[in-house]
Amino acid sequence: MNTSLPWKSAWITGAGRGIGRALAELLCQKGLTVYTSSRTIEELWHLHEKCKHYSGTIVPIPMDITDRQQIEDMVASWDAGSGVPDLVVLNAGNHDPFPAQVFSSERCSKLLQINLLGTLNCIDPILKRFLERDKGQLAVMASVAGYRGLPTAAAYGAGKAALINLCEALRLDLYGTGVKLQVINPGFVRTPLTDKNDFKMPALMEVDQAAERILQGLLSQRFEITFPKRFTFFLKLLRILPYSWYFGLISRTVKTDHPTVTSEKHG
């Protein structure tokens, strides 16, 4: 039974691996019932097995966030049972880096379907339930890649920038209600997603440390949860540079070999 955290239960999307998985494990250790969803059910059951001896419970839910019906069905089952969890972390996301030289609206669309529209599919029924009971905490996973445009990340960055802006707007709308909304903007975290990167990632953080930082942030009153602090502060400073300085600095610092093909497991 959880005695120290303000939540009894949580829903984490994209909890089969990477950041979502580490956060789910941490919350389970602390005694929460954690509903974990992703498309690969085997990864969720693996986590369930690993966490069996913790005081909380991992509940695996196979789900694709691009399928609105699956989300509605799951939320309806909560309505009929234990109710929607107190804490929801919309973390599921993917990356498919490609440069302007091989720009593809199809690849952009596939990525935005998951990172942006999939997240919106989840926000919709959750926000309604939270507003009905005037209570609940929602955190949306964006990225520092949403601060400004980065090489090979047009689609990824556009989706994350949209999520940051969306959260800012929702946060303003939610003032005066009991619903807490936060945005999570990590720097580089070592996960299966970043393992695909073929460049040296500055200030790379281990996934368990990232989960700890997210938990601290969720417990705080801060709107933005961002880490590692020194790196993300530097990126924030870049936001105020004029375009000529910004483009010059980034094109000198970030070298890419313009990949033409990247295969996503579910892409």
Ligand SMILES: NC(=O)c1ccc[n+]([C@@H]2O[C@H](COP(=O)([O-])OP(=O)(O)OC[C@H]3O[C@@H](n4cnc5c(N)ncnc54)[C@H](OP(=O)(O)O)[C@@H]3O)[C@@H](O)[C@H]2O)c1
């Ligand atoms: N790692 C970083 O450095 C970093 C930095 C900033 C932000 N982020 C963001 O943090 C989040 C997690 O990243 P990660 O590095 O932990 O990635 P990851 O290791 O690739 O894990 C992504 C998780 O999302 C799930 N997922 C992907 N598409 C989905 C879909 N359509 N429906 C449901 N689940 C889906 C995956 O499971 P299935 O494929 O089985 O569905 C997996 O469990 C992402 O939103 C990412 O953009 C990561």
